[in-house]
Amino acid sequence: MLISDIEHYLQEDLGFNDVSCTLVPDMEVHAVIFAKEDCTLAGLDIARSFFDYLGINAETEYDQGNTIREGDVIFSLRGSSVSILRAERVVLNFLGHLCGIATLTRKCVNIVRNFSDAKIACTRKTTPGIREHEKMAVIAGGGDPHRFNLSDAVMIKDNHIKMMGIESAVGSARKRASFTQKIEVEVESTEDALLAARLGADIIMLDNMDPGTVIETMAALKKASVPENIVIEVSGGIGPENLEEYAKTGVHVISMGSLIHQARWVDISLEFLS
Template sequence: MPAPVRLPADIVQRLVDAGLDADHVHAVIHAALQEDRGGGVDVTSVAVVPADQRAVADVVARAAGVIAGLPIAAATFVVAGDDQVEVEFLAADGEQVPAGARLLTVSGPARSLLTAERTALNFLAHLSGIATATARWVAEIAGTGAVIRDTRKTTPGLRMLEKYAVRCGGGENHRMSLADAALIKDNHIMAAGGISEAFARVRAMFPEVPVEVECDTLPQVAEAVRAGAQLVLLDNMPPAMVRQAVAMVRDLGAAGRCRLEVSGGLTLAQARAVAETGVQYLAVGSITHSAPVLDVGLDFRAVGSGPPAVG
């Protein structure tokens, strides 16, 4: 089990403000650092860097993008440095930064900074990549009234962080877990013998839970709307069919009750055309499962002298 959270109050507050649980973040960081240490020590840094040497380093964006994960990266340096690392925030999550922008300044034992470097940058690069990809989608459909949402296609163990990065990019989160809402998909429909029966079973057992139904044909959309679905997922439908589904919901008198979400093979090039059909959401799995990392690095700019390492 991870040791108790040993994070400065300002970092904890930043995590709380981001909607993240500090204990969860600490556990993820602890596991990542343990993985990188491999049950031993950072043999390069222990051999090369004097034990009492201190350093000041900057975390720098090598490419332009939207930043996400600064409190997580900062916490990684602090945890690896056993509270001997100090952090100065020079940017904020959700901020669009140019290439070359300094994001954090960290100071403390040089060995600790080097040991934490890759883990901290992995978090920051990955989450900033998600935020940057999300921001591109959000910009593409600006003014349409539609919203970009994520999916559960996330890295196991990192869902809370990745969905936070989506929010930093201007997107919204779909359900965080299987317990948050019901999503009746094709296999559920087959198991129940139909949409209406599947919907009725969910509503009977979990009357307060929002229910979404996945549909790939217009007759299914009509059945889902009549059953009382609050959200219908239009799966792999071309824009022309999506427009028909929007009109169908309106004609059935459910426009204010039932929202529509489009999913399945969406590309950035077609995003605006889909958003302009009148749907409320575009569900984009690629913003989490396929976002390129944002290039970030760590540069030492001051190193204090110390005696040679022993052993």
């Protein structure tokens, strides 16, 4: 994390008259950060950035993506009591949020693995300012980050199609996109999926289709001898409760905005030992 970002987050939390953290004697102390529930770890690098900036020695035996149990110590800390108090809330907020995303992602990946090799991916439905960290948490949970931003790939969505039509939109994308950028087309019907395939889309997203319609569309694409290198993705209204049905459809990618915007924070705490 950039020093400017670290300072911004600390300033947001500390303000200009931090009496709370300076009430205690500034002395060398030992503290631990521990999980109060089972979870998958993410955000360890961010936590360490704050500890390094504040001169706190932080030791951990874990890596990103490790699964830990309730009561496990994530970090053992030694340093200034004032500095540890000042790092506490910002670090716990990042860890709680990002471990929540990683934990939900791991749960979804495990559900899908029982039925297929489909990738579980997130979307651009992220918190402004911390997208990079949220997507890295998805990776820690075993998921795929999808596009980090609009420049990573060209996605032709429903509003593009309403204004231009699929043919014009794909044609324009072919002219303007770099050879390194894949072109993805979002479709809502089997007919449009077949059209997108004929137009040479690299990725076809089946948007807001129920599992039965997805199966029918996959069969139609196979019957039409669509090239095997075309990636078929499904998205829209998918969560842990219906993920199993989508995992059985044969798609290559299942993208879920819920990995981030419905992830519950993990309960993580800090305690002084001496």
